[in-house]
Every structure is written in structure tokens, then in C-alpha cells.
Amino acid sequence: MYKFIRFLNLLLIVLFLTLIVFNLNTFAADGIIMEQVRYQQGSATREKGKIWISDNKIKFQEENGGAAAIFDLNNGEMIQIDTSGKRYIAAKPEEYFKVIQEMTSKMKIEIERQLSQLPPDKKAQMEEMMKAQGIPLPGSTTKPKKLTLQKTDKSESIAGYKSVKYEIYEDGKLAEEVWTNNSVVNDVIDMQELSNYFQKIKDLSESAEFLSLDSQGQMVYKEVFESGFPMKKIDHESDGNIYIEEVTKVSKSNIPASEFQPPADYKKITMREMMSQLGN
Numbered sequence: 001m002y003k004f005i006r007f008l009n010l011l012l013i014v015l016f017l018t019l020i021v022f023n024l025n026t027f028a029a030d031g032i033i034m035e036q037v038r039y040q041q042g043s044a045t046r047e048k049g050k051i052w053i054s055d056n057k058i059k060f061q062e063e064n065g066g067a068a069a070i071f072d073l074n075n076g077e078m079i080q081i082d083t084s085g086k087r088y089i090a091a092k093p094e095e096y097f098k099v100i101q102e103m104t105s106k107m108k109i110e111i112e113r114q115l116s117q118l119p120p121d122k123k124a125q126m127e128e129m130m131k132a133q134g135i136p137l138p139g140s141t142t143k144p145k146k147l148t149l150q151k152t153d154k155s156e157s158i159a160g161y162k163s164v165k166y167e168i169y170e171d172g173k174l175a176e177e178v179w180t181n182n183s184v185v186n187d188v189i190d191m192q193e194l195s196n197y198f199q200k201i202k203d204l205s206e207s208a209e210f211l212s213l214d215s216q217g218q219m220v221y222k223e224v225f226e227s228g229f230p231m232k233k234i235d236h237e238s239d240g241n242i243y244i245e246e247v248t249k250v251s252k253s254n255i256p257a258s259e260f261q262p263p264a265d266y267k268k269i270t271m272r273e274m275m276s277q278l279g280n
Contacts, residue, residue, distance in 0.1 A: 031255035032251070032253070033255070035247070036051065036246065036247055036248065039244055040244075041241075041243070042242075052255050052259055055257070056072070059071075059259060068080075072260065076093065077091070078091055079262060080271075080274065086265065088269070099272055102272075149223060150169065151165075151227075158181070159247045159249055159250050163180055164179065164180055164227070165177060168220060175236055177232075177233070177236075178224055179230070180229060181228045184228070184231070231246070232246040232247065233245045
């Protein structure tokens with residue numbers, strides 16, 4: 001279950017990056033590399049990663065050659081690479097969400113079966129744990145998130161780029177802080193195309209019961225995405241934990257086409273195979 005949830009988290013990351021660079025042109029005829037760091041507030045542990053952008057393609061990879069995700073925006077293909085298993089999958093967004101919807105339905109059935117076999121006290125404890133982690137209980141309905149956006153007058157220099165701060169509130173409680181900059185991707189993003197693609201991802205997400213936003217919530221993220229590239233993001237989780245993700249370095253580079261391809265000796269599998277193995 002943990003591996004499956006981790007896979008979904010990685011998928012969210014790459015989808016978020018896709019929204020940002022949907023209609024990306026070449027950056028100074030070469031490319032751009034961003035270095036990132038992510039950590040939990042109060043922890044000394046740092047998770048590092050890199051983003052490569054060139055020729056309408058983008059790649060995200062964890063530190064030390066970990067799991068990678070590649071998007072070819074020329075054909076809409078999304079590639080997930082499992083470096084530990086030396087395998088990869090390649091699919092369109094529609095295929096991803098279709099399989100996710102199937103897996104989510106199976107997980108709901110299995111969770112309901114396991115809960116029904118627990119004694120009342122253990123079942124109550126498990127349900128409370130699921131609520132705390134934001135996992136919907138079987139038979140429950142998910143209310144669309146009520147989000148509001150506040151653009152502040154605060155700014156911060158992040159990786160050498162002045163970034164403006166936005167605050168996103170969920171039911172009146174601070175949920176996210178995002179600093180964006182429009183010059184780092186100046187003249188390389190078509191905002192209208194970005195908006196159109198965001199709408200497509202949102203529709204697919206809702207059809208797969210993977211994301212539920214009301215119309216105001218949709219506009220909140222649309223405005224944030226259109227304001228510029230997210231240089232820093234702070235997530236305030238419902239359990240009280242705070243996670244920070246920040247771009248630490250931006251540089252131009254001549255990126256070879258091979259950077260956006262899975263290694264030749266890796267095995268291509270289907271998304272259902274990948275999800276089933278991770279779920280198990």
C-alpha cells in the first residue's frame with residue numbers, strides 16, 4: 001500500500017510539472033536544468049531532485065538516479081521509470097487515469113472487506129486512522145474542496161529569481177504557500193494553452209475520483225499556474241506536518257535528446273502491470 005501511494009504521489013508531481021510547461025518551446029535553443037530540494041519542517045533529512053527541460057520535453061528525477069518521470073509534450077506521452085526494477089511504462093494521461101480509477105475502485109472494495117472483518121473497537125480505530133490520513137471511508141461521499149486564494153505583497157529571491165507569494169486556504173485554513181516567478185520561463189509558455197491543458201487534467205482527475213474541487217477551487221489553481229513557475233511550495237498537511245519544496249539552482253545547459261529516453265536495457269511494461277506490482 002505504501003509503495004502504491006508513493007507512486008501516486010510521484011504521478012501528482014509529474015502532472016503538476018506538465019501543467020507548468022505544457023506548451024514549452026526550447027529554452028535559449030538548448031535547455032534548462034533546475035535543482036530542487038524537499039524536506040519536512042524540523043527534519044535534517046533532505047530529498048533532492050532535478051528537472052530537465054528542452055525541446056518540449058521535461059524530465060524529473062530523484063537524487064542519485066532514483067525514480068524518474070519524463071514527458072514528451074510533442075506527442076503527449078508520459079514515461080515513468082522504475083530504476084530499481086529496470087523497467088518503465090509509457091502512456092497518455094487518459095490511460096493513466098483510467099487505470100488509476102480501476103485500481104482505486106479495487107482498493108475501496110478491499111478496504112471495505114478488511115474493515116468488515118475487524119471487531120468493532122478495532123474497526124473504529126482503523127476508521128479514525130483513515131480519517132486522519134485523509135482516506136475516505138467506504139460508502140462516504142467526498143465533498144469538493146472549498147479553496148480560496150490570496151495573493152500577498154510579499155516576495156522572496158529564490159534561486160536568484162524574485163518570486164511572489166500566494167496563499168491557498170482550504171475551508172479558511174492555510175493549506176499551501178506558493179512562490180511563483182514568470183521570468184524564469186518568460187516567453188516559453190503559452191498561458192492559454194496552459195489553461196486549456198489544466199482543464200483537461202482537472203476533468204480527467206475528477207472522472208477518476210482522484211481530485212475533487214469546486215469551481216472556485218479550479219480557478220484558484222488555474223490562477224496560480226498562470227502566474228509563473230512555482231519556485232517554492234509549502235504544504236500544510238491535515239496532520240500538522242509541514243513539507244517544503246524549493247528550487248535551489250537554475251542553469252542553462254545543452255541537454256542531449258537521450259536524456260529524455262528510458263535506458264535501452266530497461267524493460268517496457270504496461271501501466272496495469274506496474275500498478276499491480278506496486279499495489280502488491
